[in-house]
Amino acid sequence: MNRELNMSINVTKPKLLQDVAFKASHYQQTGKEWNWIAPTHGQFDHPANYYESSLQDWNTFPALNSDIECDVVVIGGGLLGSSAALHLAEQGIETVLVEKNRIGSAASGRNGGQLTPGLARWEAETMAEHFSFEDAKKLWHFTSTEAMTLIDNISEKYDLDLQRKRGHITAAVHSGHLDALRDGMQAREYLEDKNTAMLNQDELREHIQSSNYFGGLLDHLGGHIHPLALTRGLAYGFCLNGGKIYEQTEVISIQEHADGVYVSTTNGVIKARKSVVMAVHHASFKLLEQRSQTTIPFYTYVCTTAPLEVDLKELLPTDMPVYDTQFQIDYYRGVSQNRLLFGGEGTGSCWGAEQTHDYLLGRIQHVFPQLKNVKIDFVWSGTTDLTVNGATDCRKFGDKYSIYSVQGWSGHGVAQTVRIGKAIADDFCGRSDDFDMLTKIQHINIPMGRALAPIVIPIAKSMYGIGAMINPGKMVSF
Template sequence: MHAKKTIKKPVITNDAIYTQTQNDTIDGDWNWVRNKKQTENPDPGNPANYYESTLSSWETFPALEGDRECELVVIGGGLLGASAALHLSESGVETVLLEKDRIGSAASGRNGGQLTPGLARWEAGSMIEYLSYEDAQRLWTFTSSESMSLIDEITSRYGLDIDRGRGHLTAAIHPGHLNSLVKEADARKFLGDESVSILGTYEIKDHITSDIYHGGALDMLGGQVHSLALARGMIYGFVANGGTVYEQSEVIRFEETENGVRVHTAQGTLLARRGVVVAVHSATHTLLEQDNSTTIPFYTYVGTTSPVAGGIRTLLPTGKAVYDTQFQIDYYRPVRNERLLFGGQGTGTRWEDEKTVDYLTSRLRTVFPEREDLELEFAWSGTTDLTLNGATDSRKLGKYAPIYVVHGWSGHGIAQTIRIGKAIRDDLLGVNDDFTMLTTIKHRSLIIGRQLAPIAIPIAKTLMELESKLSPGKMVSF
């Protein structure tokens, strides 16, 4: 192992500090602030998003140069890569992590920050439908209670502050949607999970100051988190355990050899003797040299408001994160300094900032029509991917050394990502077969699917929206 190093622990500030982002914009994602004159630089170019703006300045890591060897290479510095690297380092595996930009600069540091159980869009009902009772129960436990508790274990072990909130609501926008929520709560109870309570029309107003909902589900297993603080916190632990990080080191390709997997960047190579973890979104199909991907990319949007007059409790009296059940869901939650984080939409082509701000503001006014004072102060886009069956695509490849691949999160899965990182470590060391369990889920290839995303996603959304309008009581969410 490399000698242990001390780096700064990530610290969340009391409120956002306007500044320019330290991340690149390789994938085209943008950040927006209402008044750029408020930033430290009068013309900041690409300002930092809310998450980056609420963290104190942090470590930068050098780029990989030259040719080296190690036991294992992790490609990608998001939540999955950080978790796999952390757990490997805890077990004494000499691990090097390569990130093409900066730690948490992609989807892992740009998402809504809500913790929900399940495997991407697979919830308890889907697991019961496709698996035996024993397998469904095991997978549900893995992607729910085990995933949530692992985050708590990591933050406790390393003394991390990630603004961990507990409990979330699924709010029904149509009376008929309660049937689906009751059915899913029953499926979870059938698998041994009694964390969900069904709320009526009046009960949900104890949690959300809005008249547009007809009840909902309160899930005490879910919650919320500052996802960028979590990603950086795990890297803090990884480095403290002797791990090595290289930023600005995009992996161009890798090749299998009898001595391990040789990973190539523009400036150097790493021979990973015991294997590789591919923990990226958009580059997965390229690195695997596959023409037929199992995922389609799509784009999502999030914003945070100015401090809410009277305090966030005037909107969310119990401080719980919220999803709704409309076709194109809204999700929102309280964050520091009485701000509301609000997100939604999923599109096949990336919206511009002005269109996004107008859309999210209109949704804010729909949910809280009496609060015309609510306005966005930050907004940003994010890039993720989805699979056809809604479950994450997990694979174990390789002739001479294992190559672990996980992608297709469909915009869900912070907690499960952390749990799968641990499962990769366990599989490498032969501790259990948790990762094998994930690989048994079958996925269909989408022929030139990634290229068709700008067309396929709008068509799919149109059909789903039509179904939603024809059967308004049926819950159809995207």
């Protein structure tokens, strides 16, 4: 196949810069999300975050301004939508992808970039509790080994540079948390995953030069990646296979009729002759109409330091990303030009830039007190959504035509999102029942959950926090 001849427009691959170019963002600022850069690097109304700044400016796709038809409409240009669209197009399905902002502008271009196994907050132990051995094993490997392998296969197939690195560590902030980590490792071994190993305190110091931890879990399967490069790479592959993308195209409604599903946008209607994929993450509720609402929103925060005064290898000798086990987790990893990317917290109301900057800087200095002159170049917020049980809510509905929806990522799931995109395409084409497996997980409706999130989340965090103070050896991460 001559890929160039099959491109709907001349789309280039995402290209990483050696470091960053401080600049205004090409994305429109939406909702409560914001970006901040150190004032010494320029004054912009809406600066680019670290991920956008570390990539060359990319393709701009036109807005839809007419009525069109296709087989499948994918709504949302993040990891899920771009993956579903790519895998549909690879199987010869005429697919149109619409995005209200630009490709990768929301959570897929704003997350921490860690590749960890599991279905949102469902890990091996929970899966083994809810399913038979064979079903739990299938679900675990779907969300772990298969998800990681799929990203590697896509990267190789389309020759993408994604800053993919392998391995990650969960570091215990209390000695009692080692028991929970060991239980998780044994559950993975029960489901025939041998990719983990416990680390004592001395062994952990070989990976993390911090005295905060009592040991941890080494996971050879996970790792980290540049999430915006991955999202753009998926969209690039989609275009190579003849897919069409429309940016600045917001979907207003979805209506199923006898001859197809009509997707109404601000400047045109798309008739999907066969199916629609709702890949809009925390905004699904806007299109689900009267269907049950199983998620509530919450806000997350990430920063990237200026180049550090010490070599990153003095902090993270093996270059593995880290999660810790405190209730309000810290997570961090090294990125380009000796910078440290550091994230944490989850709130029901969105913090401002100054409060977030000071909080994350304080956490960096707590974990690595040997850093005396840390400066932060980038800080940004993100929006994700929670389910009650912690698993992702996957749905398939429609009277005559299949309509797919996925929501409730709880701040986890870069690799799994890509894998579920493929599962949607495979389900549509009758190639597997993987997506059906995901729909069997039961979820609880949350009446008024979106309106009450600023109240409910702080109360829940306070209750969990008190529990952690009473029983600090019990591991509960938010």
